[in-house]
Amino acid sequence: MSLSYQINIVDPLHSHLSPNLLSNLSVKEVPIPSPGPGSVLVRIRAASLNFRDLLCLADSPLYPTRTPPGLIPCSDGVGEIISAGPGSTWTDSIGDVVILLTNRDWVDGDVEVVTMENNLGSGTVNGTLTQYMVVQDPWIIRAPKNLSFEEAAALPGAAGTAMNVLQSISVGKETTVVTQGTGGVSCAVIQYASALGARVIATSSTDEKLRIAKKLGASELINYKTTPDWADEVLRLTHGKGADLVCDVGGSGTLEQSVKALRQGGTACLVGFLTTPTPVDILMPLIVQAKTLKGILVYSRAMLSRVVALTEEHDIHPYLGNVYTWENAPQAFEQMRQQNTVGKIAIKV
Template sequence: MSLPKTSRQYYLPQLGSFQNLAVQEVPVSAPKAGEVLVKTHAVSLQYRDLMVPSGAYPLSLPENLVPCSDMSGEIIAIGEGVKGWTVGDRICANFMIDKIHNGSPNDEALGGSVHGVLTEYRTFPAQSIVAIPDHLSYEEASTLPCAALTAYNALLSGIEPTKAGDTILVQGTGGVSIFALQFAVASGATVIATSSSDDKLKVATKLGAKHVINYKTTPKWSEEVLKLTNGAGVDRVIEVSGNATLGQSIASIRKGGNIDIIGHVGKADDVKPVDIIFPSILKQINIRGIYVGSVVQFKNMNKLLAANADKTRPVIDKVFSFDDAKKAYAHLESQAHVGKVVIKV
């Protein structure tokens, strides 16, 4: 099989907006020793992909960054010394290319500190890829590297993994939150889901949430959480909004409960920073920052997906063509989506 000579890819010639995304054609090289060359089939977007082009991402970026971190594709060539992979294998790349084990300190993340995956072809270190579960399409599999793995890490790794009978509070219906809902349900936990949209809450209910709260009509939703748990509070909060909701998350948690800090998508301009020290001590809360996950966790998560195919199938809101990538970004920015926004390459 002859290799492609060029690859079309998006890049950011300057920061300020995703509207600055431009397309360029670059040469394709054969994979080096220890690498595989992959044809990209699908890329999914996440909130970070809005932060990066806007200039709001807090880490340094390479010039002319190729954006996005979450992809699925097909191996089309294998470098010297690579074992365990063959041409035609369907794969995803891990969000952090060198984070093999849970304790790995490296944080070279695709679409951030290193060039990303919004490209037709790309090489990856063979150790940084995982096989796609057989029952998933390329579009579905592209949602796994960040959103799914972050949710899996929060719920099923760490000091106190989620178990059957726990009660989990999931904020919103974005990618991480939907996967957290699905993984919690698959684990036998009870889920309370929040959203500003009754229509989105209907989707959450269909996916297995036992209780739903519209935080627009119930702004003090932590009080409703306490009512639903007979005053005890939930075992875990999947915190994706940051300071906008952290105070209510602390109010919602039980003594000794867990708050997994994942993002700050909430608009908190008029919210004072939350003093977490005193309440955390009094309630003995475990607060853990989650930065996606490792290759080992990815492989373990895929076992869960395969074993619970119906309950954990990725929820895709809309699929855009490669040429319509900017429209995909705009749809993500609108927050009209439930689940993931995908670009088919």
């Protein structure tokens, strides 16, 4: 037998901020599944949390799919191949450490093929907070050899999304990238943009968090608590030009400043919506300065493959804010709910 965390909605608030959110999470004993044709059985060794996992745990209306009873949460995970089904391409790879892909649609090319119903840990697709999982051959890739289980589990949602952001433009030595905060995606953007040679200007709420951003590769630092008009500081640091790329995780509460911080023709990638919804007026800068807003939705297999290659080439290690044991997994969700995490939260499985 195997153990899995499952979601059954008890809390009537359906809010990711509800203090009773953890009442929706419980552990169940389930049979160990067997791999069918073209699939493998993976012993999950670690999972990591993303903001969307909170939304799914709450069955929040902010997330586009509903959470059915018994859903296993979490979209990010890493494990070892235990056995392979008939015709599997991984038959000779027993024991290999692999990362599970969040979305089962997007191999490469246009995001048009992505359906949210096919994301792990949401809708009707069980996630990675389970000890054993059967996965189809195309939806795993080998993990970087330089990472621990917990570090590798932190890659997909954060670094995969970060690569989606960075591939929005041609990032290189002449590129200036601005990040917001020090959550998982922002930290990954700092690391991989730096690896690609870009200049990174990091913003965050405390000097302590900014020191972490500096260690991850940020060139310049802005405390947005002491410098609330941080876009003006970005313009000053770039001699009035502005940044080529801004990774916006705040949503409507930060969007005006993100657009202001861009150079003419620059791009703001919209990754999250952590701030309180606020009316914004950004139409004229977008038109008269040819600035672009781009929504970021998960990542492709090709993007994560590039992440793995860069991770090994530059010996990049995801920043783990905390690692929880299997028994303390609910506390990991509670830390995420409080929105005070630097980097990623991982869970040993």
